[in-house]
Amino acid sequence: MTLITVERKVLEKNDVIANDIRLKLKAHKIFSFNLLSSPGSGKTSLVERTIAHLKDKIRIGVIEGDVQTDLDAQRIDLLGVPVAQIVTNGGCHLDAGLVRDALSKVDYANLEILIIENVGNLVCPAGFDLGEDTKVVLLSTTEGDDKPLKYPAMFRNASVLIINKIDLLPYVNCSVKKIKENALAINPDLKIFETSCTSDAGISGWCDWILAQANQ
Template sequence: MSVLKIERKILEKNDQIAERNREIFLSNKIFTMNMLSSPGSGKTSLIEKTILKLGGQIKFGVIEGDPQTDLDAQRLNSLAIPVVQIITNGGCHLDANLVNDAFSKGSFSQVELLIIENVGNLVCPAGFDLGENIKVVVVSVTEGDDKPLKYPVVFRNSSVMIINKIDLLPFVNSSIDQLSKNALEINPSLKLFTTSCYTDEGLDLWCEWIKNQIIHR
């Protein structure tokens, strides 16, 4: 018997392409956000609202990831920004190569903020570096305030948490305080926002924070 020492990351190839993506984004002065959440937490609505509020001030681009259909890209196309839809054919996450390919298909060179909407899933996407500047995790109040405890990796690896659909708080057994506390137990440096895409509550603070990221990128 002989033992060959290997010590190579299983996701080595993904990480190499993610590093290449990072260099491309940096050289084009593009700030990149990887948005992660469960299905139906309101990521696309948040992206729509953010672009509607900041569209005149920031040049946006979006890469959409979904297991099937280009419905999200169709929604965003009306906002007159470059959008590329990745259909993963059932795949549960985006990887760096899919993003690299999507980036080359879109007209993103003038973009200042590229939002990558990942496949709705709080497990698998957390492990794949796409070359983004930050991960933003979105959780809606309808999902319950224990989400961070059940999916700690994504909350630990994210820089921002948006608690969405706060207009529904009177109808669900969920507390923003408890949700925030659970998330901060796992990642005390998480930046928190609370939003509603129905009433627009909290969106101005979120948009102001984005503007600052773009100015200081």
């Protein structure tokens, strides 16, 4: 019997590409974030609101990730910002190789902010570095306040939590206080925003944070 010691990271190939993306974005002083959530919690709506608030102040580009269709890219395109759609054809997460290919389509060198909207999924995308500056996890009030405890890796790896659809709080059995308690138990350093993409509540605060990051 022969034994060979390997000790190599399984995702090393992804990580090499992600680091290359990170260096390129840094060289162009672009602030980037990877937007993550379960399907239907409002990622694309938040991106639309964010663009509406910021597009006259700063140059934004978007990479959209979906299992099928370019519907999200069509929505973003209507707002007049550069957008590239990644269709994973069944893949449950974006990886750095897909983002590298999409980057060439958004003329990234002229951007100041890059938003990468991941495939709707609170599990699989958590472990894949895309070369972003930070991960932003979005949780809507319709999903329930126990989600941080059920999907800890996602909340642990993110630096920002957005609690979305707060306009629906009177109609759903969900406590924002509990979401915060549960999320902070997983990740005490989370920066938390409460938003509604319907009423626009909280969007200014979120956008101020983005501007502050981009200007650092």
